[in-house]
Amino acid sequence: MNDHLIVLPIVIPLAGAAVGLLLHNRLRWQRYVTWLAITTSLFFAGLLLWHVFVAGETIALEMGGWAGPADITLVADPLSAFMAFMSQLVLWAGITYGMGCKDKCARYPTFFPLFLTLAVGLTGTMLTGDLFNMFVFIELMVISGTVLTALSDDYFGPEAAFKYFYISLFAALFLLLACGSLYVSYGTLNMADLAQRIAADPGRPMLPMAVAMLMAAFMIKSAVVPFHFWQPDFHTAAPTPVHAVLSSVVVKVGIYGFIRMNSLLFVDYAATIQMILLVMGAFGVFFGGLGAVGTFDAKRMLAYSTLGQLGFILVGIGWGTPMALAAALIYAFNHSLIKAAMLMLAGSVASRAPVKTANFAKITGLGKVTLPAGVLFLLGGMALAGLPPTNGFLSKLTLFRSGIMAESYLSLAIIGFGSLITLVYVGRAFQRIWWEALPEGVVPKPQGDRLIAPAILIGLCLVLGLWGTPLLQAADTITIWLSSADHYIQAVLGGAALLTP
Amino acid sequence: MELVTALAIGAMFGIGIFQLLRRNVIRSAIGLIIISNAINLFLLASGAYDGIAAAYQDAVGQRSDALPQVLVLTAIVISMGGFAMVLAMLYVISARYKTSDLDEIKRLRH
Numbered sequence: 154m155n156d157h158l159i160v161l162p163i164v165i166p167l168a169g170a171a172v173g174l175l176l177h178n179r180l181r182w183q184r185y186v187t188w189l190a191i192t193t194s195l196f197f198a199g200l201l202l203w204h205v206f207v208a209g210e211t212i213a214l215e216m217g218g219w220a221g222p223a224d225i226t227l228v229a230d231p232l233s234a235f236m237a238f239m240s241q242l243v244l245w246a247g248i249t250y251g252m253g254c255k256d257k258c259a260r261y262p263t264f265f266p267l268f269l270t271l272a273v274g275l276t277g278t279m280l281t282g283d284l285f286n287m288f289v290f291i292e293l294m295v296i297s298g299t300v301l302t303a304l305s306d307d308y309f310g311p312e313a314a315f316k317y318f319y320i321s322l323f324a325a326l327f328l329l330l331a332c333g334s335l336y337v338s339y340g341t342l343n344m345a346d347l348a349q350r351i352a353a354d355p356g357r358p359m360l361p362m363a364v365a366m367l368m369a370a371f372m373i374k375s376a377v378v379p380f381h382f383w384q385p386d387f388h389t390a391a392p393t394p395v396h397a398v399l400s401s402v403v404v405k406v407g408i409y410g411f412i413r414m415n416s417l418l419f420v421d422y423a424a425t426i427q428m429i430l431l432v433m434g435a436f437g438v439f440f441g442g443l444g445a446v447g448t449f450d451a452k453r454m455l456a457y458s459t460l461g462q463l464g465f466i467l468v469g470i471g472w473g474t475p476m477a478l479a480a481a482l483i484y485a486f487n488h489s490l491i492k493a494a495m496l497m498l499a500g501s502v503a504s505r506a507p508v509k510t511a512n513f514a515k516i517t518g519l520g521k522v523t524l525p526a527g528v529l530f531l532l533g534g535m536a537l538a539g540l541p542p543t544n545g546f547l548s549k550l551t552l553f554r555s556g557i558m559a560e561s562y563l564s565l566a567i568i569g570f571g572s573l574i575t576l577v578y579v580g581r582a583f584q585r586i587w588w589e590a591l592p593e594g595v596v597p598k599p600q601g602d603r604l605i606a607p608a609i610l611i612g613l614c615l616v617l618g619l620w621g622t623p624l625l626q627a628a629d630t631i632t633i634w635l636s637s638a639d640h641y642i643q644a645v646l647g648g649a650a651l652l653t654p
Numbered sequence: 655m656e657l658v659t660a661l662a663i664g665a666m667f668g669i670g671i672f673q674l675l676r677r678n679v680i681r682s683a684i685g686l687i688i689i690s691n692a693i694n695l696f697l698l699a700s701g702a703y704d705g706i707a708a709a710y711q712d713a714v715g716q717r718s719d720a721l722p723q724v725l726v727l728t729a730i731v732i733s734m735g736g737f738a739m740v741l742a743m744l745y746v747i748s749a750r751y752k753t754s755d756l757d758e759i760k761r762l763r764h
């Protein structure tokens with residue numbers, strides 16, 4: 154019975170979305186149902202995390218009850234459970250913010266059901282053990298995210314959604330090509346079975362092509378720098394709660410994919426993949442930081458900042474030592490919390506502007522009317538730049554330490570520069586919004602978006618900064634688990650004999 | 655016949671990429687549809703489909719691998735939903751921007 158726990162974080166939001174659609178003309182009840190669904194689902198994701206980390210049991214559930222690798226498997230190993238919990242936590246915060254936000258689009262009858270299907274897609278991508286099923290969940294996630302963006306109050310919302318969807322659809326087609334190439338070579342799409350067969354016979358001609366296609370698909374998914382051009386445009390126009398979720402946890406799908414490729418599927422190619430990730434990550438830190446300094450819009454600045462922060466995580470994966478991998482995981486978790494909170498704060502300031510915008514020229518001095526948001530933004534900015542006592546310090550510390558241990562000084566210098574740049578642009582945004590005087594004649598709206606969700610996230614950042622042991626231990630457990638692909642294969646297939654194709 | 659299938663996949667992919675890079679939004683969307691169909695054909699071909707016998711049996715008359723066909727069906731359904739949405743968004747965009755030139759759809763850029 155315990156094994157069925159893994160289904161709940163996927164099925165509960167889906168059921169909530171269905172009930173929410175039935176309640177489309179009772180919006181108050183729809184909101185209650187949505188919040189109840191995501192809270193229950195977060196609870197079960199936490200229970201799953203507890204089950205995997207504290208009780209030490211991984212779960213591999215074969216859907217439909219067919220034995221062997223022929224069916225779709227849902228797997229909760231330490232990495233999946235960690236990523237799924239992280240996603241659910243930020244999604245919960247995003248929905249909580251959406252319930253208190255003043256945007257007109259949040260009163261659209263399909264807004265919250267779409268948010269829940271986004272949760273289904275994201276959690277499913279992290280928990281599935283089948284490559285094609287991952288494609289299906291990614292498509293669900295992309296379609297929900299696109300519709301949520303196209304609903305935006307911003308007049309240019311459809312343009313942003315169009316750009317995102319076009320690129321993401323193209324990326325999904327590459328994922329499909331990779332599925333086809335792997336299936337024609339190895340006759341299976343179950344990731345554990347695939348890893349076993351690739352390790353047994355790495356010489357198939359279609360394999361390098363599949364690796365390249367998967368790399369391209371995941372790079373577009375997480376907006377790694379040469380593939381990033383849609384991302385700042387898209388994020389400027391999305392509604393704030395959607396933007397906060399998409400820019401913090403949805404981009405982690407690519408990170409999850411890279412870690413799985415490195416440690417499970419293509420262990421033989423790990424050195425090449427890591428080298429590419431290291432170069433692109435270092436470039437991303439540089440480019441994202443400079444791009445963020447050059448913007449004139451708070452939300453766009455944070456979107457560029459995401460490019461830079463993803464660069465840090467990729468550099469961590471690229472160094473490839475166990476400690477660097479642990480640092481990348483800690484960084485990914487912390488970045489999700491910090492970036493979601495920062496975007497919500499920027500959005501709540503934008504909602505105070507006479508005409509809703511996050512353009513620095515229009516929101517100068519608006520912070521005078523929301524001092525609590527200023528305190529939270531300062532703490533979040535410190536976390537983003539990596540200053541103690543926040544969790545950002547913890548992630549930067551572990552990352553730099555693992556860089557010194559790996560003796561990779563050039564990339565270390567680049568990410569050090571990137572960290573300094575972070576301080577520059579966060580400081581500039583804080584100064585423009587909260588330090589400068591309110592210009593004459595600008596009348597801020599009396600009420601903006603509620604600050605409860607970013608306050609909870611920033612509170613978590615502080616708690617994790619002061620008491621980071623659980624996070625460090627979790628990252629340690631994951632790294633030990635990922636050190637050998639056999640752990641995952643054993644957990645899923647249970648030592649079943651290799652099936653001949 | 656395998657060669658014909660392979661050439662067809664390659665040609666469709668090439669035409670699709672060419673159309674995708676055109677400036678007209680409708681042509682570009684059609685390019686995406688052609689690429690998606692090239693990939694569906696590729697998936698079908700991965701199930702030992704050589705174009706001689708029907709896709710559900712191989713040349714000797716045996717049952718052929720059914721899984722790629724299931725994958726193709728799922729991919730077709732998903733891409734149909736996706737393209738319906740692309741076209742709906744194109745409709746809204748062309749109404750708001752009064753243009754069908756992709757180079758002019760860039761008002762988000764500061």
